Amino acid sequence: MPRNGQSKPYRRTIPGLPSLPRPVYGRTESLPNRALTHRHSHPWVQLSYAIQGVLEIHTDTGRFVAPPQRAVWIPAGVPHRVFSSPRTEMRSLYLDCSVTAWAAEGCRVLQVSDLLRELIRAFSDVPVEYEESGADGRLAQVLLDQLAAAPTVELMLPLPHDERLRQLCRQLQAQPEQATTLTQWSQRLGLSEKTLSRLFLRDTGLTFRAWRQRLRLLGALTPLEQGARVTDVALDCGYDSTSAFIAAFRQQFGATPGEFFRG
Known part of the structure; x- marks a missing residue:
């Protein structure tokens, strides 16, 4: 992969x-x-x-x-x-x-x-x-x-049962940095945004935004552990700024990237 x-x-x-x-x-x-x-x-x-x-x-x-x-x-x-x-x-x-x-x-x-x-x-x-x-x-x-x-x-990314959502998730996992919105995904899948949001929460226990954020942050662990610069990892994950990435990382894992791997 x-x-x-x-x-x-x-x-x-x-x-x-x-x-x-x-x-x-x-x-x-x-x-x-x-x-x-x-x-x-x-x-x-x-x-x-x-x-x-x-x-x-x-x-x-x-x-x-x-x-x-x-x-x-x-x-x-x-x-x-x-x-x-x-x-x-x-x-x-x-x-x-x-x-x-x-x-x-x-x-x-x-x-x-x-x-x-x-x-x-x-x-x-x-x-x-x-x-x-x-x-x-x-x-x-x-x-x-x-x-x-x-x-x-909490270092697990749940996968949905609904095949339409699995298709969406496969594409996001292949390109986690892409910025396609929930509205755009709903149009592609032929669903209303409200229905897609409800199905996503039902199948994964997470909102679309929370699921995509966890996908990106879990994907960041390997390059960070390998010694990549935080700025480079943040950009590769689709974040516009290093500070936004660090804030999201701290919220998810309870520590900054540096603290997480020092621990």
Whole structure:
């Protein structure tokens, strides 16, 4: 899904894993280039997490974005695709459903605390077939306890069910900087502006303006994490001024771009 002149990502392969060797399984992967994992699902829960880089998980219901200090919780059986930015260092977890009975339904983005981050790092060095009754097994249990306590954060872009709206959203995702108004979209789709606004709110829980703003701001996370200038990112996202972009970013994420990535 190339955007902003970026090259097409290469396809990652999914490791053949007929079953989990232990209830908690850690997978470490270094991805020097942009990568895409084709649509697939697992019979276990997956926590997609990167200590460096930005991950995007695409499902039928939305896009879930995880910069550092965030992770995406993917329930068992949910078809999804994974996109990663260049120089991503993944530390994913696969979790047997028997140890995640406490989890809420659906995909979501989790806040990763300093403690949880270090637990995930430490677990990546644990042998695959660790002793469940020993120290490594206790580490896995503490890791599960911290996952259960991790709060959900709003880093998800909901996708509508209505095919007319999905067409609109696909075009906006391909060109998030475009300034087509709701009135213009209603004319293209043969709907009244009031009807289009109502359908958008019903299907996504967001107004058209709020949805497009979230699309732009989530898309800004990868170039910002990669070190792009805030002014350049703001213009690429369709903002007329850097100050307007920073104000919108603060409203969405509770911090300026600099504060967000320092944190």
